[in-house]
Amino acid sequence: MECAKCGKPAADEQCGSCLVKSVEKKARKALPKITGNSRILVINDGSCEGKVSEYLARKLITITEVSCSKLPKEGYDVVLHAHTADKKASDLLEFMLESRKTEPAQSLLGQLLRKEIAAYAKIKNIACDAEKSGQMVEKLEQRSKGSTHALARVSEEILGLGR
Numbered sequence: 001m002e003c004a005k006c007g008k009p010a011a012d013e014q015c016g017s018c019l020v021k022s023v024e025k026k027a028r029k030a031l032p033k034i035t036g037n038s039r040i041l042v043i044n045d046g047s048c049e050g051k052v053s054e055y056l057a058r059k060l061i062t063i064t065e066v067s068c069s070k071l072p073k074e075g076y077d078v079v080l081h082a083h084t085a086d087k088k089a090s091d092l093l094e095f096m097l098e099s100r101k102t103e104p105a106q107s108l109l110g111q112l113l114r115k116e117i118a119a120y121a122k123i124k125n126i127a128c129d130a131e132k133s134g135q136m137v138e139k140l141e142q143r144s145k146g147s148t149h150a151l152a153r154v155s156e157e158i159l160g161l162g163r
């Protein structure tokens, strides 16, 4: 298989170095406005997404200190959750099917798929538990590539925090 971006041999659609670049670019785009006085809290619950979110926040946010916690806390200007495009898409499905509304949350991972996060973690040697799969959103993505991002966009429009 060849990398869709650079044409080099790759085990997946993208080679490792293109995947790393693409993940970091999407995370950088999702960064809120931050000054040297901003108090930043990253939520890391120990999941693969939480660990990668903290890793990316510490890598990309250098002008101010980044704190980390398992649960949200008061007293911060920006709280970054580890919500991926998959999470936003499944929030939308829950809202439509069960009228359960999830509070919108800022995240560096909003334009990224869970499987991209898992691949990034592997490359960066961030230890993650075995991936749970078979969720509705991932099944949909397998059938129709791009559906997760499409649902995530609608989710942002309906549930909030669209950019």
Ligand SMILES: [Zn+2]
Pocket (backbone or CB within 6 Å): 003, 004, 005, 006, 007, 008, 014, 015, 016, 017, 018, 019
């Ligand atoms: Zn490549």
